Amino acid sequence: MGDFEKDLQNAFEGAEFTPSPQVWDGVKAGLAPKKKAGVFYMWQTYGVAAAILFLFTMGFLFRDELFTTTGSDSPGTELARTSETDPAKGSPENAADKMAATDPASVDSLKDNKESTQSLIRNKQLQASDNKTVTLKSLTEMAEGNRNQGSQSAALATPKGKEESQPFESQVLDQLQAATAMSADEAVSIYELTPQDLQQSIAELKIRWELENMVGPMEIDTTNIVANPETLVASRTSLNGIFGGGNFNPNAGGTDDLALQENIASDPLAGDFSVKSGGEESEEQLGSLSVGVGIGFDLGSRWILKTGLRYSQYRYATTSNAYSVEDGQPLPVFSNRTFALSQVRYAGDYELINTLHSISVPVQMGYKLLDGNRFGLVLNAGLGVDYFVRYTVKGELNFLETTKVDLAESQFPNRLNVNVLTGIELNYKLNEKFALSGELFFRQYIPSLGPTDGIATTTPSFFGFGLGLNYYLTSKK
Amino acid sequence: MFQDEDLIAKCVEGDQQAQRELYDRYASKLMPMAMRYAKSQADAEDILQDAFIKIFRSLETFRKEAQFLTWMKRIVINTSINHNRKKLYQEPMLDIEKTPLHVEQELIISQFHFTELLAMIQKLPVGCRTVFNMFAIEGYAHKEIAEKLEISEGTSKSQYSRARALMKAMVIDASEIVQSKISV
Numbered sequence: 001m002g003d004f005e006k007d008l009q010n011a012f013e014g015a016e017f018t019p020s021p022q023v024w025d026g027v028k029a030g031l032a033p034k035k036k037a038g039v040f041y042m043w044q045t046y047g048v049a050a051a052i053l054f055l056f057t058m059g060f061l062f063r064d065e066l067f068t069t070t071g072s073d074s075p076g077t078e079l080a081r082t083s084e085t086d087p088a089k090g091s092p093e094n095a096a097d098k099m100a101a102t103d104p105a106s107v108d109s110l111k112d113n114k115e116s117t118q119s120l121i122r123n124k125q126l127q128a129s130d131n132k133t134v135t136l137k138s139l140t141e142m143a144e145g146n147r148n149q150g151s152q153s154a155a156l157a158t159p160k161g162k163e164e165s166q167p168f169e170s171q172v173l174d175q176l177q178a179a180t181a182m183s184a185d186e187a188v189s190i191y192e193l194t195p196q197d198l199q200q201s202i203a204e205l206k207i208r209w210e211l212e213n214m215v216g217p218m219e220i221d222t223t224n225i226v227a228n229p230e231t232l233v234a235s236r237t238s239l240n241g242i243f244g245g246g247n248f249n250p251n252a253g254g255t256d257d258l259a260l261q262e263n264i265a266s267d268p269l270a271g272d273f274s275v276k277s278g279g280e281e282s283e284e285q286l287g288s289l290s291v292g293v294g295i296g297f298d299l300g301s302r303w304i305l306k307t308g309l310r311y312s313q314y315r316y317a318t319t320s321n322a323y324s325v326e327d328g329q330p331l332p333v334f335s336n337r338t339f340a341l342s343q344v345r346y347a348g349d350y351e352l353i354n355t356l357h358s359i360s361v362p363v364q365m366g367y368k369l370l371d372g373n374r375f376g377l378v379l380n381a382g383l384g385v386d387y388f389v390r391y392t393v394k395g396e397l398n399f400l401e402t403t404k405v406d407l408a409e410s411q412f413p414n415r416l417n418v419n420v421l422t423g424i425e426l427n428y429k430l431n432e433k434f435a436l437s438g439e440l441f442f443r444q445y446i447p448s449l450g451p452t453d454g455i456a457t458t459t460p461s462f463f464g465f466g467l468g469l470n471y472y473l474t475s476k477k
Numbered sequence: 478m479f480q481d482e483d484l485i486a487k488c489v490e491g492d493q494q495a496q497r498e499l500y501d502r503y504a505s506k507l508m509p510m511a512m513r514y515a516k517s518q519a520d521a522e523d524i525l526q527d528a529f530i531k532i533f534r535s536l537e538t539f540r541k542e543a544q545f546l547t548w549m550k551r552i553v554i555n556t557s558i559n560h561n562r563k564k565l566y567q568e569p570m571l572d573i574e575k576t577p578l579h580v581e582q583e584l585i586i587s588q589f590h591f592t593e594l595l596a597m598i599q600k601l602p603v604g605c606r607t608v609f610n611m612f613a614i615e616g617y618a619h620k621e622i623a624e625k626l627e628i629s630e631g632t633s634k635s636q637y638s639r640a641r642a643l644m645k646a647m648v649i650d651a652s653e654i655v656q657s658k659i660s661v
Contacts (some may be wrong), residue, residue, distance in 0.1 A: 004641070005613045008594065015509040015591040023522045023529075024500055030530040031496070215572075273606050325627055345627070346564075399562075400485060 046440065046463060051440060057375070057426060198300070236298040237473040240308075240437065246464025247285035248314035248356070286315040286353070290464060296366070304366035304378065312386075314356040314462065321349050323400055331403045332395035350396050357390040362421055376427035376435075383442060386417045419445040419462075427470065435470040480544050489536050496533055504529070506543040507553050512595050514557030515612050517618065522572070554615060557607075558625065564603045565626065586648055597647040605640035612613050 108361025199310040294308025324335040324344050332352050333344060366384030407415050430436060443462040479487070481500065487495030508525055517523035531552050539548055575622075586594060598606060607626065611617045612633070619633040626633070 008613050009616075011586065011589065011591045011594055012509060016513060017508040017592075018505045019522050023504065023526050024497070026526040027500060027529045027533070028493075030526065031533055059627055106646075258549070336584040345625075397562075406625045417575065 022287055045463070049465065053426070053440075054163070065195060073259060108446065122286065126244075156168040182380045218272075238296045238435075238470045239473065240288070240294045240296065240468045242292045242294065242308075242310070242437075242439075242468035243465040244290045244439075244464055244466030245469075246288050246290065246462055248288045248316055248460065248462050249285055250314075250316055250460045284317040286317055288312060288314045288462070288464070290466065293360075294468075296470075297429050301366045302371075304368065306362070306364045306380065306382070308360065310360045311355075312358045312360060312462075314358065316354050318354060319349055323395065323397070329401045330395075330399055332393055332400050334393050334403075353394045353396070355389055355390075355392045355394070358386045358388050360386040361383050364421055364423075374429050376425075376429070378425040378427065380421065380423045380425055380439070380441070382421050384419045384421050386419060386445075388415055388417070417445050417460075418441045433472055435472070437466075437468045437470055439466045439468070440464075441466070482541070485536055485545070486540065488533060495496065500529060503546065503549060507549060508653055509595065511557060512549060513598050513614065514554070514561060514607065516606075520560070523532050524553065524557050524560050527560070529551040531556060536554060541630075554611075557610075561603050561607055565607065585652075589648075591649065593651065597644060597651070601640050601643055605636050605643065608633050608636040609640035609644070 019432055057165030109218075290312040291308055292308050294306055294310075295303045296306040299305055318334065320333050321332050322344050325331075325334050330345075334352055334354070362382060362384035364380045366378040366380045368376060368378050370377035391400055391407055393405060394400075394402040421441060421443050423439050425437055425439040428436045441464055443464070445460045479495070481499075482500075484495050484499050488499055503557070504525065507528065508521065511521040511528065512518065512526040515524055523560075528549075530548055531650040535552070539545070598609065601609060607623055611622045612619065619630050622628075623630040628636075
């Protein structure tokens, strides 16, 4: 070293220069603890989304008057049942005559009324004897017919102070509707009731009938109610397509590669830095995308079995302060891969974008909490298998190359991962064939199947949402 | 007034007042070093800011047998190199070892204030500047510089020669200006 160098060193020896006050402000800001983008952060974000979804749902419900009850008739309502009753009993004319002759003031008249109604039903059974089916619609039509014949018939019996102008059979229909407490819209959904539902409804109606009219049992045979081949759906299969997003939380933990740290510590230029590569505290969830198709099978009236295939792109950010030069290519240093210690170089703190590409097969059971005419609410739970097909890490420094991680050598994630799924799904039926769906779900990977080699135990999770279109393939029995 | 050891202990505990005091005590001493590696004062302040954040975050690992100021200087140098690394990749240093060098005359710089020298150093291209600082002032060998900057030893030497030639030109120019002012 010559005089020139020595003179230079002397010139700078003891030199001082006061930096501007902004430097301290920056240091103070840099030392402030960062807000952790954990599950609570995600809940804040998705809490708002859930609230908006809820408000939209309520809006739809009110628009469809799902919360209002109507007493209007449902002309289309059609209850199907087989009848074993003797079709030879009575005729419409006889029934009308009987009803006309009834004295509304006496207890006998109540019995007569009962008989009239039963006769009325039997008559319709007679009419329907060809296919052994009687419908509520036909009962309605008959009531309408009787109304039209009001001028020819005497006033009908009105038990318990009912209005005299209202035909008795019409009251029966009113009671039918009141007993089932259905709105006009809901009444349409009777198409989808199972025979068991109908039997239960009629049993309730019988009890109400007996209580309100204080007469003997209402004799309607419900034991052989079966699904109407034209209207009732025995089971359904649906296809769906889903597009969604969410936040992937790797919970990957940091790396404390002691050999690497020792190597760095012995580096006179490195100072006493430690490698920051990943680490739970530095993880930040970024938007993730997911698309998929699925199929659902109705198992009874409430349960659905679902499965499908989804492609997901999970993204999250970590921080590093080092990179490695391999074959002349500068690559980011991160926790999930081994680096040649001699090739590790320091850089200022920089961000790493981790992108995981996954194909998953979820298998879930859904329970229909609500299955209305338009809206359905389904609670889902099940298991999923994720197969990670690609993992890339990109450093935000321009000169760094994007690293494609060999998943066979990676500590995180395993190629194959099992996760537990749970979620809630809201469906809005556009028509008999199509429905829109929105879902919120949480996927927790099972840690015991993750890496447990002492480096890090990862318990990744994913909180996501999906918007989809369902297509119902109706299978009829 | 706290001793460095006490101040460090308080800083490790997250005492903001202690951090401020430590910063006030050393920022002006470290700033010229950052300025040598930077192209401007603003750049130097960025480097100093990053360096102090690293210093505070690494205080726990400071080994007391080392001199505190020396330890901090290493961090500033390292931060400066990393700050320039992107530029170093964008403007790769070429091996100009075979370029014939002019016979050197003795460079006398004792007449210059460090701020004048700083201004000259900041005018050097980033590669030259980094190698010049590391070799001439920090005292690294060319082999070490080559490893740290991922260049060949020859490139380090040639870059230093180039830096020295440029510095010489600037020193001569500055000397002539000084002389002309004196003669006037």
